[in-house]
Amino acid sequence: MKLYNADLSPNALRVRAVANELGIELETIEVDLMKGEHKTASYLAINPNGKVPVLVDGDFVLWESRAIDGYLAGLKPERGLCPTDARKRAIIDQWSYWQAIHLGPAMQGVAFERVVKKKLGMGEPDETAIESQLKNVAQFLPVLDASLANKEWVAGDLSIADFAMASTFMFRDRAGISLDRTPHVSAWIDRLEERASWKSAVAPMLALMQD
Ligand SMILES: N[C@@H](CCC(=O)N[C@@H](CS)C(=O)NCC(=O)O)C(=O)O
Incomplete structure (x- = not known):
């Protein structure tokens, strides 16, 4: 799984932390916000908002950090980070x-x-x-x-x-x-x-x- 990340982003931080908590390894791709890498055509194709983070799991693309955390937690339901009750x-x-x-x-x-x-x-x-x-x-x-x-x-x-x-x-x-x-x-x-x-x-x- 790939995470389009910026180390200075609090929104990406919550995703890295949940992945760590779940023991899910993410390949992080650093997006340089100062250089505008999040506004290039290729980046906007995965997140039209032009923001980090974005998770790519095979052909599944997901943006919005809290939604990404919910998805990751759903992959490891036994860890109880997002119960279905x-x-x-x-x-x-x-x-x-x-x-x-x-x-x-x-x-x-x-x-x-x-x-x-x-x-x-x-x-x-x-x-x-x-x-x-x-x-x-x-x-x-x-x-x-x-x-x-x-x-x-x-x-x-x-x-x-x-x-x-x-x-x-x-x-x-x-x-x-x-x-x-x-x-x-x-x-x-x-x-x-x-x-x-x-x-x-x-x-x-x-x-x-x-x-
Ligand atoms: N609601 C989004 C917010 C994402 C967001 O605002 N990310 C910031 C970094 S913390 C960003 O990419 N800013 C660049 C911009 O808006 O141009 C989430 O939770 O993922």
Whole structure:
């Protein structure tokens, strides 16, 4: 299986981590976003959105990181990362969609302004955008915190929802987003980041951030 990947992409990160967790080996093909390799005709033929990641499994092509994680988990159902039980699956979807639509854009909005722009030489942070996204972070983070008060993982057992969520937290320290007021979230992300699957997936990104 091939993964069109960018080491600096939080969306590709959640796919590499789930593959590691499942023991699925992926042939990663690095797509240089700075050189626009994701906008070439040959790349747009596999993902018309011009974004990473993309998974290619034989003649099956799949984009959208959370969908890719669901597919990978489905190949190894015995690992339980995405159960077929309707209620368990619905709770995983609930948190995955919530991350994609609510918490993720808020956290990533702050990280983009404070971390990514600087890293890629894209100018000064937009303080108005930061203020607006920090309000969203303050609204949504406590929701996750309350939910994690009585469970170890986002959907109860470890699942693809944890990996969907975790990518959002990658740049929290660099972006100045404190988890002091959300101790359950803090304990959960520490737990997740201790996993060998995550450590190995995140290593290339951390190396790039040190440059
Ligand atoms: N919803 C997509 C988002 C993919 C995405 O935005 N990828 C970024 C990298 S993190 C990208 O390729 N950006 C390049 C661009 O949009 O031009 C997913 O989860 O896979």
